[in-house]
Amino acid sequence: MSTSGARRPTSAGLGERLSGALNQVVPRSSRVLVLLVIATVAIGLAIWLFPDDAPLVMLLVPLVVSSLMLGPRQLPWFVVFVLLVLAIVVPTQTVITIRVALTVVIIFGLGFLFLLSSFRRSRLGVAGIQGEMMFVDLRDRILRQGGIPSLPPEWYAAGELRSAGGTPFAGDFIVASRVGERLEVAVVDVSGKGQGAGTRALLLSGAIGGLLSALPPSEFLGAANTFLLQQDWDEGFATAIHLSLDLTTGHYEIRTAGHPPAAVRHAGSGRWEVIESEGPLLGLIDGASYPAAVGVMRHGDALLLYTDGMVETRTRDIGSGIDKMLGQAERLLRGQFEGGAKRLIESIGSRNDDRALLLVHRR
Known part of the structure; x- marks a missing residue:
């Protein structure tokens, strides 16, 4: 058989x-x-x-x-x-x-x-190793949210993060999203340092990421401010700068919330210009408004968004720090913007503070 x-x-x-x-x-x-x-x-x-x-x-x-x-x-x-x-x-x-x-x-x-x-x-x-894996997963999610989405060939953008002490957890973070033909980016600095700032940044980055792609640019910082007011944290404030960039025309809107101003390099003159915009800190004033500074990025122009760790130290105020950073940017980025964010963040800024930097260039 x-x-x-x-x-x-x-x-x-x-x-x-x-x-x-x-x-x-x-x-x-x-x-x-x-x-x-x-x-x-x-x-x-x-x-x-x-x-x-x-x-x-x-x-x-x-x-x-x-x-x-x-x-x-x-x-x-x-x-x-x-x-x-x-x-x-x-x-x-x-x-x-x-x-x-x-x-x-x-x-x-x-x-x-x-x-x-x-x-x-x-x-x-959870057990010790499981708890560490959870935090690593949350950290990786923050880094993925800070990743720049795919852009048209004429555009280049890169973000870099450095934390005080060299740990992957920091109070500064970048969140980016592409909505149609617009690039929406927020650079945020959470109050405090160390573990406390890192845990608040974990929570806030998720909320910021959702608001960034769901709301019109004019309403984003106001909604983020409302969210922070509802958390009732002991150190419940943050600074932020929001860029809304039209990838077709190059028209941009920049709004800040107690944050250092952005800077733009005009290809025609070869000079950097500080973009002044004002707005109160997030999480302090209910119903705060955030007016926009507008402009147009032409071919060859570049834009820098950064946190105060890049320009402020114990011995140097923000104004002097911005001048020094723009001088370094002129020297390091001239003619070669690819990889420029990494070169710039490694050459300047306080090693005792978290740092975040975003570079946008129109080829």
Whole structure:
């Protein structure tokens, strides 16, 4: 009798069945906990049976791994379990020396620190590595929002971000969107520094990105101001500059909210000009208005938008800083605008403050 029609279980199918059976017996979220418990018991038995060869410090291995892999609900109980195993195996030591006593004290001290960290993690509800992955994902989303959309061949635009201390999280960010034949860009500087400014920037960048592409240019900063007023933050203000550029005619509108002014380079004269526009900070005054400064970018012109970290330091005011930045721009960007934003942001600005820079050039 032919058996060619009979199906034989493949290794892949068998693996899927075993994985499904394992998930029914032990949920995937608890699998790491089970493995750590087995490893701890094995280490405890080794110390019990071979007290002279198996050191107590081996119990640090599951303790450290648990702090990275377990969630806030599982971690406290596992730490207590490891310390209980330690208390059981300590009397098996042939001689309680000072080294053994110090090892016990250190393990108990680390266990106490891990317990405190688990209580702090309970506010977030995820394990250490998972929490880091969440923040990395949020950071990547900010960087993607700052990416410049595809533009017609005659246009070039690039943005650069640098944070104080060199970390990827910063209080400055760029959000760009293309709506039809218009390029909408906002360069924002959130108040404060460090972790506080970074977390507020994470939230604000999402709101700014949605408002930027959903509202007419004249209403954008007003809506962003209303959003910040509703947050009721202790440091609930930000500065921003908004560029709305017509990619067909080169006509632009620039509105600022307590932000350093933009600068335009006229190809005809070869000189940089500061574009004066005024508006109150975001998040301070309800119903604030933001008048526009208008102009036209012709072929060869360039436009710079930036945050105060590019032009202001403890020993230099914004006015002098703008003059210095434009002098550097004239030297570094002459005849070669591609890659100019990176060259400029690396050559000037305060290393103790977040910096953001946007360069737009019409070829």
